[in-house]
Each structure stands twice: as structure tokens, then as C-alpha cells.
Amino acid sequence: MFLQRKTKHVAGISFKGLKKTMAQRSIHWFRKGLRLHDNPALMAACDGVTHMRAVFVLDPWFATQANVGVNRWRFLLQALKDLDNSLQKYNSRLFVVRGKPADVFPKLFKDWGITLLTYEVDTEPYAVSRDEEIDRLAQGAGVKVTRCVSHTLYDTQMTIAKNGGSPPLTYQRLQTVLSQLGPPPKPVEIKEKLLKACSPVLEEEHDKQYGVPSLADLGKDPADCGPCLFPGGESHALARMDTMLKKTNWVCSFEKPKTEPNSLEPSTTVLSPYLKFGCLSPRIFYYGLVDAYKGKKHSMPPVSLHGQLLWREFFTTVGAGTPNFDQMEGNQVCTQVDWEENTEWLEAWKMGRTGYPFIDAMMTQLRLEGWIHHLGRHAVACFLTRGDLWVSWEHGQRVFEEYLIDADWSLNAGNWLWLSASAFFHQYFRVYSPVVFGKKTDKNGDFIRKYIPKLSKFPEKYIYEPWTAPRAVQEKCGCIIGRDYPKPIVNHDEARKKNIARMAAAYARRNGAKEAAAGGKGGNKAGGKRKAEGGGKKSSKKAKVEKHITDFLM
DNA sequence: TCTGGCGTTGTTCCC
DNA sequence: GGGGAACAACGCCAG
Numbered sequence: 001m002f003l004q005r006k007t008k009h010v011a012g013i014s015f016k017g018l019k020k021t022m023a024q025r026s027i028h029w030f031r032k033g034l035r036l037h038d039n040p041a042l043m044a045a046c047d048g049v050t051h052m053r054a055v056f057v058l059d060p061w062f063a064t065q066a067n068v069g070v071n072r073w074r075f076l077l078q079a080l081k082d083l084d085n086s087l088q089k090y091n092s093r094l095f096v097v098r099g100k101p102a103d104v105f106p107k108l109f110k111d112w113g114i115t116l117l118t119y120e121v122d123t124e125p126y127a128v129s130r131d132e133e134i135d136r137l138a139q140g141a142g143v144k145v146t147r148c149v150s151h152t153l154y155d156t157q158m159t160i161a162k163n164g165g166s167p168p169l170t171y172q173r174l175q176t177v178l179s180q181l182g183p184p185p186k187p188v189e190i191k192e193k194l195l196k197a198c199s200p201v202l203e204e205e206h207d208k209q210y211g212v213p214s215l216a217d218l219g220k221d222p223a224d225c226g227p228c229l230f231p232g233g234e235s236h237a238l239a240r241m242d243t244m245l246k247k248t249n250w251v252c253s254f255e256k257p258k259t260e261p262n263s264l265e266p267s268t269t270v271l272s273p274y275l276k277f278g279c280l281s282p283r284i285f286y287y288g289l290v291d292a293y294k295g296k297k298h299s300m301p302p303v304s305l306h307g308q309l310l311w312r313e314f315f316t317t318v319g320a321g322t323p324n325f326d327q328m329e330g331n332q333v334c335t336q337v338d339w340e341e342n343t344e345w346l347e348a349w350k351m352g353r354t355g356y357p358f359i360d361a362m363m364t365q366l367r368l369e370g371w372i373h374h375l376g377r378h379a380v381a382c383f384l385t386r387g388d389l390w391v392s393w394e395h396g397q398r399v400f401e402e403y404l405i406d407a408d409w410s411l412n413a414g415n416w417l418w419l420s421a422s423a424f425f426h427q428y429f430r431v432y433s434p435v436v437f438g439k440k441t442d443k444n445g446d447f448i449r450k451y452i453p454k455l456s457k458f459p460e461k462y463i464y465e466p467w468t469a470p471r472a473v474q475e476k477c478g479c480i481i482g483r484d485y486p487k488p489i490v491n492h493d494e495a496r497k498k499n500i501a502r503m504a505a506a507y508a509r510r511n512g513a514k515e516a517a518a519g520g521k522g523g524n525k526a527g528g529k530r531k532a533e534g535g536g537k538k539s540s541k542k543a544k545v546e547k548h549i550t551d552f553l554m
Numbered sequence: 555t556c557t558g559g560c561g562t563t564g565t566t567c568c569c
Numbered sequence: 570g571g572g573g574a575a576c577a578a579c580g581c582c583a584g
Binding site for chain 3: 169170172173421424425426427428429430500503504507
Binding site: 170171172255256257258259261301302303304307308311374375378382425426427429430431432433436437 | 560561562563564565566
């Protein structure tokens with residue numbers, strides 16, 4: 001109900017008006033939302049239309065600017081192939097068109113006699129500017145545009161408006177706002193409309209001009225791909241979700257922090273890549289969980305599976321409402337930290353050569369397979385930034401963007417902000433140990449043995465700290481530390497202490513700047529003065545922080 | 555304006 | 570080994 005209302009509103013046309021003008025030929029533009037199920041924009045493209053064409057534009061921007069690794073390309077192409085297969089069941093096809101959207105659409109509008117363009121709302125900065133341009137071109141061509149929200153549970157702009165015009169910056173605040181908005185809209189059923197709106201496509205002509213390309217067609221070497229553990233596409237997404245939802249006990253007792261980052265089989269759902277590309281509707285998943293929970297005791301947000309969908313909602317909403325969300329400079333929610341450029345350490349981290357087996361195994365899994373457990377992401381992100389290497393989270397973000405098959409602009413930036421304690425999370429003294437953390441769920445180091453075969457023969461006692469193994473043990477294991485596997489590039493205990501102090505200094509600078517700004521604006525001068533003079537809780541707290549900083553930096 | 559409680563996922567030590 | 574407190578002490582937010 002809500003979505004239909006929104007659709008009409010955003011498109012600036014009424015349903016009555018639509019029926020009178022009766023668009024005959026439409027394009028549904030697939031970007032994310034690579035699915036037929038619960039796709040309100042696709043449904044809008046079929047509404048009262050006799051010829052709907054499904055289009056995906058292979059925008060060169062993604063090849064040149066978007067930092068997409070080969071595993072994610074493979075996932076995308078599989079998803080497109082799956083979509084094409086599904087459309088064939090409706091006597092239709094997917095039209096994959098090469099070129100910039102701004103060049104492609106005016107031609108398609110004209111050649112195909114299009115009167116209606118529909119697409120799913122995308123809140124990422126590039127998508128927003130791209131879509132604004134396409135909207136202008138459509139308007140110029142007399143083509144109506146209908147946009148629908150279905151990548152998120154709620155319309156992010158509505159959530160922001162409900163929060164008073166700015167995005168909620170805490171999870172609890174988001175929950176409060178969403179509770180005021182009511183449950184998310186129900187999924188839409190599309191099959192009948194799709195059947196009516198699809199028209200036959202000439203087979204031979206089609207594959208030559210509009211077929212889904214192969215990796216080789218795109219200049220990618222398929223040999224660079226890792227094993228295909230999570231094939232792309234709506235069919236796989238729905239099958240994966242169904243399998244998972246059937247395990248109701250597991251679903252009801254799911255608590256994210258209790259899942260294992262280094263199990264050999266994923267301990268979580270791995271629905272993230274399917275949600276990223278929209279092969280799976282978040283609302284289908286949400287209501288699938290509602291059914292699974294029904295009448296049973298179950299975990300709750302933030303740790304439950306519903307909670308995971310809300311985290312996705314949280315970061316997408318903040319990302320949509322925060323300029324420069326993916327960088328430190330000009331990002332209002334981000335603490336400014338004096339990270340250091342260290343290409344050698346960054347490369348060691350990226351390639352799994354830090355000398356810390358747990359970190360290196362995680363990064364190897366990421367590079368080869370395109371997915372690692374969320375807590376593994378925490379450990380490696382903390383290590384790169386505030387924990388050990390003091391390298392900017394922006395660099396880590398770019399590496400994740402390249403390697404992850406589920407790399408999502410908002411979630412990636414949001415989580416890096418979180419883990420580097422630059423925003424949302426502030427307890428910077430809680431540092432993951434690259435040695436201790438993994439042991440909790442994998443004492444024997446089986447995960448390390450799998451991803452770093454060189455270390456596979458080390459006894460349990462040394463597997464997380466092979467540099468502590470006596471020379472004789474290293475020789476017996478066929479791996480000399482410093483020759484066959486690196487020595488640790490930093491001393492964790494020393495780096496941790498130094499970096500906690502550096503974070504304290506960064507926070508102190510930020511708070512100092514805030515106070516100065518408040519004073520300069522003629523705000524609460526009395527409060528500022530009181531703090532400056534010393535005395536009271538705040539001042540003693542400040543003195544403590546200063547001592548802490550001095551102890552480690554001087 | 556101040557204060558106490560809380561925050562998805564730290565580590566170490568002790569019982 | 571499991572649970573709870575200490576460690577040192579962050580920002581946010583409701584009341």
C-alpha cells in the first residue's frame with residue numbers, strides 16, 4: 001500500500017492519469033534489484049503496458065571507476081544470466097546494453113517508442129547523480145519515470161524525514177524511528193502482470209546484440225576467479241533463503257556475536273551478496289523471518305537475523321543522508337584521525353603477509369573467495385586501522401570494495417567507520433587481538449591451516465604465533481619464520497598501546513575543536529569557560545585523557 | 555544542565 | 570570451561 005502510494009507520488013502521476021494515457025511500451029531498468037520477485041518498479045513497468053522490456057546497462061563506469069574485483073564480476077554476470085533465464089519463462093529476455101546510461105537511454109526511448117521508464121531507487125552517490133541525469137533526459141523525450149523503493153525495508157528519505165531531517169546515528173534511534181513508521185511494506189506479487197506485459201523476443205538477433213557477456217568478453221580472466229561458493233542469481237538466493245528458513249530452531253536462536261568467524265563452513269547465512277545485488281528482496285527475507293518466528297521464543301535485534309536487516313537499513317540510511325560518507329574529509333560523522341601512509345604495511349595486510357596467521361588467513365579467504373565472516377572483517381579492519389597498523393580506513397574500504405562479492409557502498413563505508421572508531425563506535429580501547437580472538441572459536445587453527453598451507457604442520461601451541469616456535473620446530477614443520485612465512489610486521493602489544501593513545505589524542509582534538517566552535521558561535525560560553533578553568537567531572541576526565549596520551553606519546 | 559545507563563561481537567584474570 | 574569482574578574510561582541519550 002505504502003509503496004504504491006510512494007510510486008504514484010514520486011512519479012508525479014496518478015493511477016487514474018496513468019490509465020488514461022495508458023503507456024504501451026515501457027523499460028524496466030535493472031541495476032541492483034536483480035530479481036523478478038517483490039520488484040515494485042518492475043511491476044510498475046508492467047502495469048497497463050503491452051510491451052515491457054527489461055534492460056541492464058553495462059555502464060563503463062563500473063569497469064573503470066568502481067573497483068570491482070573478478071569474483072564480484074562473476075557474481076553479477078551469473079545474476080544477469082539467471083534473470084535472463086527467468087524472463088524466458090515469461091516469453092521475454094533481458095536486454096544487456098553496453099554504454100553510458102546517458103547515451104543508451106535516449107536511443108532506446110526513440111528506437112523502441114518508449115513512454116515509461118521504471119527503476120528501483122538507489123541511494124549511492126554515483127547512482128543518485130546518474131539517475132538525475134536520466135530523469136532529465138526522459139523528461140526531454142516525453143518518457144514518464146517511475147521510481148520505487150525496494151532495496152531497503154523502508155524509504156531512507158522517509159526515515160530521515162521522520163527523524164527530523166537528519167539520519168539516525170545510533171541503532172537504537174533508528175529502531176525508535178522505524179517503530180513510528182510501522183512494519184515494513186509487504187512484498188508485492190508480480191507474476192500475472194509480468195505475463196501480460198512480456199512480448200516475444202527474436203532469439204538469434206537477441207543474443208548477438210543484447211546477450212549477457214562472459215567474463216572474457218569483459219576482458220577478465222576467469223582463471224583469476226576463486227572457487228564459486230556462492231553463485232549469483234535470484235534462483236540461488238531464494239533457494240539459499242528457503243534452506244535457511246527451514247532451520248527454524250537455528251533461525252530463532254541466531255545471535256550474531258555468537259557465530260564463528262573462522263569456521264570452515266560459514267556460520268551465518270551468506271545472504272549478503274544476494275541482498276547487495278537485490279537477487280533477494282529484504283522484505284521477502286524479513287517476512288520469511290516473521291513466519292519462522294511465529295509462536296516461538298526468538299532472539300531480538302540487534303543480534304537476531306531481523307537485527308541484521310536493520311543494520312543494513314541503518315548504514316544505508318546514514319549513507320544516504322551523509323555527504324562524503326565514504327571518506328574522512330568533509331564527512332560530518334567521522335572523527336578526523338592522523339592516519340599514516342604506509343604502502344608497505346597496507347600491501348602486506350591486503351596480500352595476507354602481516355605475519356599474524358589469523359589476519360593473513362582471513363585476508364586470503366577474502367581475496368580468493370570474496371566473502372569472510374563479519375567478525376573476521378572486524379578483526380582485520382581493527383588490525384589495519386586503530387589496532388595495529390594505523391593505516392586509514394579509507395584504504396581498507398577500497399580493498400574490501402574490490403574483493404568482497406557483497407561489497408555494498410553504504411555498508412562498507414559504515415562498517416569501516418565503525419571499526420576504526422571514527423563514527424558510531426567509540427570504545428577505541430577495545431582492540432581485537434590478532435592472536436587471541438581467533439582462538440576462541442578455533443583453538444586448533446584449522447582455519448589457518450586451510451588458508452595458509454605453509455603453516456599447516458605447526459602444532460596447536462604455535463599456530464597463532466609461529467614466530468614463537470623454536471627453530472627445531474619450524475624446521476620440522478618445513479616453514480622457517482622470516483623466510484617461508486613473514487615475521488610479524490608489528491609488535492601487537494606495543495602497537496595497541498601506542499594507537500589507543502593516538503586515538504585518545506584524536507578524540508581530544510575533536511572535542512577541543514567542538515568546544516571552540518561552540519564558543520565561537522556564541523553558544524554556551526559559561527559551559528566552555530567552566531571546562532577551561534578546570535574542576536568538576538569533565539575536567540578531571542579531560543586531565544586523565546591528557547595523562548594517558550602523554551604516557552604513550554612522549 | 556547534569557547524570558547515569560547503555561552500547562551487536564575486547565582481553566585478561568580469577569574463581 | 571564458563572561466568573563475572575577489572576581493566577580504563579569513549580560518546581550518546583533519556584530523564
